[in-house]
Amino acid sequence: MLRFGLCSLAVLATVGLATPGHAQSTIFMPAVVEESGPGAVSGTNFRDGLKLAVEEINAKGGILGKKIDMPIFDTQSQAGVSRGLIQKVLDNKPYVIFGPVYSGSVLVDMQLTQQAEIPEIVGGEAATITQKGDPYVFRTSFGQQASMPKIGNYIADGLKAKTVALVWVNSDFGKPGRDAFLKEMAKHNIKVLTDISTELGQTDFSADVIKVKAANADVIFPYINEEECARFLKEARKQGITKTPIVGETTLLSQKVIELAGSAAEGAQAHVGLTVDAPIPAVQEFLAKFKKKFNYVPDHNGIKGYTAAYFVKHVTEKIGKFDSKAFAKAAHGMTITPKDEPGILMEATWDENGDIDRASFLGEVVDGKQKIVKILPKIGK
Amino acid sequence: MATFIQLLVSGLATGAIYALIAVGFTLLWQTSQTINFAQGEFVMVPAFFILEAMYLGAPFWLAALIGIALSVLLLGLTFKLIIVDPMLKHGVLPLVISTIALSLFMKEMVKNLYSSQAQPFPALVAPYDFHILGAVISSQSLAVLAVAISAVVLLHLLLHKTRLGRAMQATAQNPTLARILGISVRRMVLYTFMINAVLCAIASILISPIYLAKFVNGETLGIAAFLAAIIGGFNQVRGAIVGGFLIGILDNLSAAYISSTYRAASPLLILIVIIMFRPQGLLGRVEERTV
Numbered sequence: 203m204l205r206f207g208l209c210s211l212a213v214l215a216t217v218g219l220a221t222p223g224h225a226q227s228t229i230f231m232p233a234v235v236e237e238s239g240p241g242a243v244s245g246t247n248f249r250d251g252l253k254l255a256v257e258e259i260n261a262k263g264g265i266l267g268k269k270i271d272m273p274i275f276d277t278q279s280q281a282g283v284s285r286g287l288i289q290k291v292l293d294n295k296p297y298v299i300f301g302p303v304y305s306g307s308v309l310v311d312m313q314l315t316q317q318a319e320i321p322e323i324v325g326g327e328a329a330t331i332t333q334k335g336d337p338y339v340f341r342t343s344f345g346q347q348a349s350m351p352k353i354g355n356y357i358a359d360g361l362k363a364k365t366v367a368l369v370w371v372n373s374d375f376g377k378p379g380r381d382a383f384l385k386e387m388a389k390h391n392i393k394v395l396t397d398i399s400t401e402l403g404q405t406d407f408s409a410d411v412i413k414v415k416a417a418n419a420d421v422i423f424p425y426i427n428e429e430e431c432a433r434f435l436k437e438a439r440k441q442g443i444t445k446t447p448i449v450g451e452t453t454l455l456s457q458k459v460i461e462l463a464g465s466a467a468e469g470a471q472a473h474v475g476l477t478v479d480a481p482i483p484a485v486q487e488f489l490a491k492f493k494k495k496f497n498y499v500p501d502h503n504g505i506k507g508y509t510a511a512y513f514v515k516h517v518t519e520k521i522g523k524f525d526s527k528a529f530a531k532a533a534h535g536m537t538i539t540p541k542d543e544p545g546i547l548m549e550a551t552w553d554e555n556g557d558i559d560r561a562s563f564l565g566e567v568v569d570g571k572q573k574i575v576k577i578l579p580k581i582g583k
Numbered sequence: 584m585a586t587f588i589q590l591l592v593s594g595l596a597t598g599a600i601y602a603l604i605a606v607g608f609t610l611l612w613q614t615s616q617t618i619n620f621a622q623g624e625f626v627m628v629p630a631f632f633i634l635e636a637m638y639l640g641a642p643f644w645l646a647a648l649i650g651i652a653l654s655v656l657l658l659g660l661t662f663k664l665i666i667v668d669p670m671l672k673h674g675v676l677p678l679v680i681s682t683i684a685l686s687l688f689m690k691e692m693v694k695n696l697y698s699s700q701a702q703p704f705p706a707l708v709a710p711y712d713f714h715i716l717g718a719v720i721s722s723q724s725l726a727v728l729a730v731a732i733s734a735v736v737l738l739h740l741l742l743h744k745t746r747l748g749r750a751m752q753a754t755a756q757n758p759t760l761a762r763i764l765g766i767s768v769r770r771m772v773l774y775t776f777m778i779n780a781v782l783c784a785i786a787s788i789l790i791s792p793i794y795l796a797k798f799v800n801g802e803t804l805g806i807a808a809f810l811a812a813i814i815g816g817f818n819q820v821r822g823a824i825v826g827g828f829l830i831g832i833l834d835n836l837s838a839a840y841i842s843s844t845y846r847a848a849s850p851l852l853i854l855i856v857i858i859m860f861r862p863q864g865l866l867g868r869v870e871e872r873t874v
Binding site: 372403409439 | 585586589590593594597694698699700701702703710712719721723724792793794795797799800803834835836838839842843844846
């Protein structure tokens with residue numbers, strides 16, 4: 203009760219202080235992200251990507267002559283706090299809202315933004331986000347329904363695996379991911395020997411790793427958040443798992459995981475929807491600018507944040523006005539190429555559900571760095 | 584069988600760390616009736632002292648020594664003088680509230696200084712696998728066990744085989760009589776706080792490579808150690824050791840054989856059983872108080 207009260211006070215204080223009114227020369231586009239709590243790695247990367255893009259856009263005169271006013275609110279990685287913040291920013295009539303990144307938060311927020319008819323540009327990857335028929339939610343990266351088939355193909359055809367050990371985080375991100383993964387495994391006739399649920403923010407993976415090891419599967423697939431990935435990898439190497447391929451999704455190869463897990467991350471492979479290691483000049487240029495400004499190497503969430511702002515800029519310039527409803531209508535089915543909008547970095551298409559389609563990558567940790575071994579084309583190509 | 588052995592060793596390693604922290608709990612309770620709800624944060628913070636020393640160029644071994652020294656100074660001496668001494672005279676409850684406030688302060692301070700993200704922390708020894716009865720036992724688990732058990736044995740020798748240790752025990756058992764015998768009770772209590780800080784710093788060095796250094800680490804550790812102390816017996820050092828090992832093993836076995844999701848519930852179930860059938864803890868003494 204006390205915690206709830208403190209959180210509510212913090213929400214009220216933050217919103218009250220940060221939105222004293224908006225000048226006519228600016229357009230209000232708040233960002234509601236995870237700056238603290240277990241989602242801080244993802245949220246701060248997303249936030250900094252946004253900041254960089256907004257600074258660039260504003261330096262060039264803004265969007266349709268108006269500069270972006272983007273106050274940032276911290277969800278503390280809690281869905282309840284996130285919902286409270288979204289409600290507050292909606293009271294100030296935003297044009298669009300950026301964030302959050304955590305799927306659990308997105309799932310409780312999107313009812314509010316849909317009701318208010320305000321587009322929400324989110325970082326969440328849970329398949330369920332775009333399966334609810336909400337015309338106001340737009341992804342900045344692959345949903346699980348797009349990434350899992352690519353992983354399934356790689357495990358079946360690339361690694362020729364017949365069995366797999368699955369470790370997943372029991373959250374709004376992990377559960378739909380696990381379901382989508384199991385569907386893919388069934389499609390490829392791959393047997394799931396062990397199916398271990400873990401907790402968000404879990405610190406000790408020794409029992410889980412021992413169970414995984416005992417299963418003796420051809421491939422280990424951890425579908426957990428960044429810090430937990432690092433702890434899992436360290437424990438796996440500690441328990442002598444050195445030969446079985448550890449294959450995952452984007453989080454497994456994030457910069458933070460490589461930094462935290464150190465040599466234990468060596469050899470880990472993953473399907474990566476977005477990466478700063480992509481051999482694409484525009485992405486490399488983004489990486490250089492980001493590193494110069496924030497003094498760290500961003501993960502995929504940094505790119506998500508950066509491209510989210512440019513997505514809004516391009517769609518708004520296309521419709522020629524600040525109209526949230528017209529934005530949502532125009533963005534569905536839109537393809538943006540780097541030629542049209544350099545800030546989008548890679549050609550991307552948003553479908554009728556708000557899902558994004560673009561090329562993706564297969565990566566591996568080699569000598570302490572993520573190395574892209576293959577570029578996978580857009581699904582729609 | 585191999586899986587069971589691995590789970591057991593892994594549980595013992597974690598349990599040994601819980602035991603170190605729980606011993607600190609019981610020492611403070613016995614000598615000064617202090618229940619330190621910031622004990623988990625006392626384990627979380629030394630990791631950042633060490634990281635800071637390493638950032639300034641110290642090798643790991645030196646940074647660890649600096650971390651222990653800073654812990655003794657700040658989490659032992661300063662904690663006793665600035666928080667415990669002024670609050671204890673008002674009773675146990677104000678002190679408990681003060682330590683809760685301290686835990687929040689320490690957590691937020693580390694978050695502000697080091698960000699909310701986890702930081703990598705070096706392991707005590709290089710990774711190496713030992714194959715025993717088909718089980719793979721890592722050098723890191725064995726190192727954790729060895730260091731934690733050595734610390735407990737040294738503490739036991741200090742308390743039972745030295746004049747200083749006997750004076751500390753006398754202080755814990757009967758401060759008035761200890762005073763009559765010429766023992767400086769204040770100093771003995773202060774030594775206990777310093778020993779607790781050393782135990783917390785050692786626990787920090789052992790646990791941080793596994794948990795990674797992060798501002799929230801104290802939450803889990805503090806609860807686990809508190810439960811260990813109650814299960815083992817809050818007024819017995821050996822009870823805290825048994826409680827620590829028991830929770831570590833139980834946690835691992837329940838995660839493997841029942842479910843990771845319910846692993847946190849197992850120690851609580853044991854606690855309920857202990858409170859119902861043996862409220863003084865497994866090895867604790869029944870305390871009688873005059874009214």
